[in-house]
């Protein structure tokens with residue numbers, strides 16, 4: 142087991158382990174709830190709800206609510222349904238919400254927790270690579286709105302993140318691989334030694350060796366927490382966590398979510414590295430390093446025939462636009478990112494064409 146304290150200012154523990162046996166003790170350390178509502182989805186609920194409930198025991202009422210699994214549930218309708226479920230069991234501020242599942246569950250349950258009765262405590266039990274290494278910490282919660290991803294939400298931290306890495310065993314391979322893109326991102330923007338580790342340990346990580354996964358998750362979470370610690374509300378430094386996302390989000394939308402988030406982020410990271418190379422920020426060999434790392438983890442499948450004009454339109458309407466400018470995260474070295482808001486349409490087009498040519 143490993144333990145990390147996220148956020149020095151308002152700390153919450155991140156427990157990394159390989160079963161659920163310490164769950165109750167970990168909750169007791171941070172809360173003393175009168176009742177618990179476990180929010181999950183139909184897929185994860187089927188796999189882990191019974192075990193988690195058993196671990197929680199019978200001392201207090203434990204309710205559950207499962208919504209239909211998938212990004213299509215990430216909208217305000219699901220939020221209202223959960224408010225209704227909470228009201229039906231008279232949940233008040235002395236209650237606790239548990240998010241049991243991947244990124245969509247964490248984002249939805251966290252948003253409910255941030256807004257129900259102006260905020261009640263919640264904890265995260267992330268069950269996917271994305272959730273364990275990225276979305277369960279940092280406090281971003283919310284839902285999609287109309288066509289816009291994560292358009293409505295809040296910053297609201299959990300009281301605890303309890304990660305059982307064995308839950309990854311039931312994750313489809315495509316999702317496992319896709320989620321790893323966020324881990325690679327943390328290495329590329331923040332930690333060259335982690336980049337080296339990821340190359341060295343790739344076989345063990347892909348085989349889901351417990352020790353390697355726990356070590357990887359620990360380092361990944363630490364990198365993210367260090368960034369969030371400095372800039373929780375994404376006014377400056379935190380923007381680097383969006384490396385690969387400006388183009389990645391556009392691709393996600395353009396593929397009608399047929400491509401997974403991490404798959405798009407991987408293409409986006411190579412495109413951003415290409416722009417960085419074009420500007421002379423990094424050497425050609427560093428661009429190849431980014432590609433090799435993604436390929437080592439089976440990312441960068443052949444790139445589809447996406448319409449460049451539509452992609453550009455999505456990018457130009459990026460929700461992170463400020464004062465009319467889109468922020469881009471570029472690389473200055475492996476393990477070092479910078480924020481630029483002067484990337485031109487031509488640079489983006491060339492980067493898309495580069496990935497189209499390289500990923501065949």
Ligand SMILES: O=C(O)C(=O)C[C@@H](O)[C@H](O)[C@H](O)COP(=O)(O)O
Nearest residue numbers: 275279281290291323379382383386
């Ligand atoms: O935590 C952050 O900050 C991130 O940007 C992490 C991203 O990997 C994650 O996809 C996040 O949900 C993106 O948020 P958004 O604000 O760009 O929608």
Ligand SMILES: [Zn+2]
Nearest residue numbers: 323386402406
């Ligand atoms: Zn992401």
